[in-house]
Every structure is written in structure tokens, then in C-alpha cells.
Amino acid sequence: MGKKDKRWVLQRKRDFYYKLAKKNKYRSRASYKLLQLNEKFNIIKENDVVVDLGCAPGGWLQAARDIVGEGGFVAGVDLQGVKPLKYENVIAIKGDMTKKETIEKLMKLLPSKADAVICDASPNISGVWERDHTRSLELTTIALITATKLLKKDGNFVVKVFQGSLFNDYVALLKNYFKKVQTTKPKASRDVSAEVYVVGKKFLGKPFDRNLKSPILRLIDFKAIDEEKGEKGTINITEDIQEEKGLMIKRIKELRKEKISKLDYYFYSFFYYFLYFTFISRALTLFF
Numbered sequence: 428m429g430k431k432d433k434r435w436v437l438q439r440k441r442d443f444y445y446k447l448a449k450k451n452k453y454r455s456r457a458s459y460k461l462l463q464l465n466e467k468f469n470i471i472k473e474n475d476v477v478v479d480l481g482c483a484p485g486g487w488l489q490a491a492r493d494i495v496g497e498g499g500f501v502a503g504v505d506l507q508g509v510k511p512l513k514y515e516n517v518i519a520i521k522g523d524m525t526k527k528e529t530i531e532k533l534m535k536l537l538p539s540k541a542d543a544v545i546c547d548a549s550p551n552i553s554g555v556w557e558r559d560h561t562r563s564l565e566l567t568t569i570a571l572i573t574a575t576k577l578l579k580k581d582g583n584f585v586v587k588v589f590q591g592s593l594f595n596d597y598v599a600l601l602k603n604y605f606k607k608v609q610t611t612k613p614k615a616s617r618d619v620s621a622e623v624y625v626v627g628k629k630f631l632g633k634p635f636d637r638n639l640k641s642p643i644l645r646l647i648d649f650k651a652i653d654e655e656k657g658e659k660g661t662i663n664i665t666e667d668i669q670e671e672k673g674l675m676i677k678r679i680k681e682l683r684k685e686k687i688s689k690l691d692y693y694f695y696s697f698f699y700y701f702l703y704f705t706f707i708s709r710a711l712t713l714f715f
């Protein structure tokens with residue numbers, strides 16, 4: 428271990444939130460960032476469905492589960508595997524959140540659209556400020572695109588962004604999709620860190636517009652996400668529900684038809700017997 432690494436390990440051991448996380452069995456000190464963000468902005472509530480993008484080692488998954496309780500659901504994704512948590516309503520998959528198939532997998536796990544999408548993902552830090560800022564913005568913009576697909580109307584979004592020249596453009600971009608957008612740095616976030624959290628409250632329910640005039644959108648390779656196949660290529664929860672609804676309506680119609688044919692059967696039987704008995708009784712009267 429080099430001198431710099433040793434100093435980092437020592438600093439970490441002295442860190443207040445690191446010790447607190449150890450004591451309370453949270454997998455990372457980052458759990459406290461989410462708890463503090465939630466206390467201030469009320470992003471997640473009891474019984475909510477939450478999606479966590481960039482969730483390893485699982486500190487936010489644990490904190491989110493603490494907030495949603497037994498009646499909620501938390502699903503996360505990360506490039507790295509996450510050791511399973513002991514809760515039935517917390518699930519994490521391994522995958523790249525910038526890939527269409529990963530988001531499709533994630534969507535299939537959800538019991539409904541999400542009440543909150545949270546993203547603490549960070550790219551590998553190179554140390555070159557502007558490069559790290561740009562790569563962070565690529566991830567956070569993909570997180571925003573994903574949020575517009577997964578969130579219920581009025582749902583909430585929180586995302587970690589590294590400060591830099593395009594930071595204000597990112598905040599401006601978010602304002603197209605949320606009623607209220609605020610930026611903050613929770614106490615548990617180290618002062619030396621360039622990270623800031625952007626909170627979007629009350630999703631307006633609009634699909635992501637790739638034609639918006641924002642310098643941020645130039646960073647995104649839409650083809651790699653799903654552009655080539657168009658929106659049909661991506662799983663869309665609304666479409667899924669619609670499809671299910673369609674099937675249900677079809678079945679209801681079939682049942683109605685069955686019912687109608689049964690009614691028809693009784694009606695014709697009754698009519699037939701009525702005619703038959705009238706004819707017989709008339710014939711008998713004439714005959715005798």
C-alpha cells in the first residue's frame with residue numbers, strides 16, 4: 428500500500444459517517460447522504476416503489492428500504508454485483524445502466540411505475556476535472572432519460588452530479604421535466620468532493636425530448652441507447668399495461684359473447700317450447 432493509500436484508509440477510519448455506517452450495519456457511508464436528502468426533500472415515502480441506478484455496494488438500497496418499509500419495493504442496478512440484502516422487497520441486478528437491455532430487465536422487475544428514481548452513479552474518476560465532469564453528465568443524463576421512462580407522474584428524482592461548466596445546463600434540462608428542481612450538498616458529502624445532488628420533484632409525465640436545444644444532449648449517443656429501433660425497441664411500462672389492458676378487454680368481450688350466446692340459447696329454447704305447446708294445445712282443441 429502506497430503512502431497516499433495509507434493516508435486515505437486512515438482518514439476513512441476517522442470519518443464520522445464511516446463509523447456510523449459501520450455501527451448501524453449500512454454498507455456505505457453514502458446511506459447517510461440519501462437519508463439526509465430525504466429528510467430535507469421528502470423524495471421517498473413509505474410504501475413507495477424506488478429504482479436505484481448505480482447501487483453497489485448497496486448503502487442507498489438499505490436506506491431506501493428503511494424508508495419504504497415492508498410495503499414498498501426497491502430495485503437497483505450496478506456494473507458490479509451487489510451481495511443480496513436480506514429483504515424480500517429489495518432486488519439488485521448487475522448491468523450497465525446506459526444499456527437498453529439493462530433498463531428493460533429492471534422494468535420487468537417493478538410491480539408498477541416508480542415513485543422515485545435515485546442515482547448515485549459515478550464514472551471511474553480519472554482526476555482530470557473536465558473529463559470526469561463530462562462523463563458524470565453522460566451518466567446523469569441517461570439517469571434522467573431513464574427516470575422519464577420509469578417514473579409515475581408526480582414522482583421524484585435525485586441524482587449525483589460532478590460540478591463543472593455544464594452543471595447549470597443540466598439543471599436547466601431537468602426543469603423541463605419536473606415541477607421543482609433544487610441543488611444541494613448533504614452534510615454527509617465531503618466538502619472536498621465535487622459532487623452535488625440535484626433533486627427534481629413532481630415529474631410532469633412528459634417523455635424525454637431528444638430535440639431539445641441543450642449542449643448536454645450532444646454528449647449522449649442515443650443510438651447506443653435505443654434510437655435505432657425507435658421507442659418500439661424499448662420496453663415501455665405504459666405500453667405493457669396497455670397490452671395487458673387490451674388482453675383483459677378482449678377476454679371480457681369473449682366472456683360477454685359467451686354470456687350472450689347462453690342467453691340466446693335460453694331465449695330460443697323458451698320460444699321453441701312456447702310455440703310447440705301452443706301448437707299442440709291448439710291441435711288437441713281442434714281435434715276434440
Ligand SMILES: C[S@@+](CC[C@H](N)C(=O)[O-])C[C@H]1O[C@@H](n2cnc3c(N)ncnc32)[C@H](O)[C@@H]1O
Nearest residue numbers: 457481483484485486487505506524547548549
Ligand atoms: C458511489 S457508488 C454508489 C454507492 C451507492 N449509492 C451506495 O450507497 O452503496 C457509484 C456506483 O456507480 C456505478 N456505476 C458507474 N457507472 C455505471 C453504469 N454505467 N451502470 C451501472 N452502474 C454504474 C459504479 O459501479 C459504482 O458502484
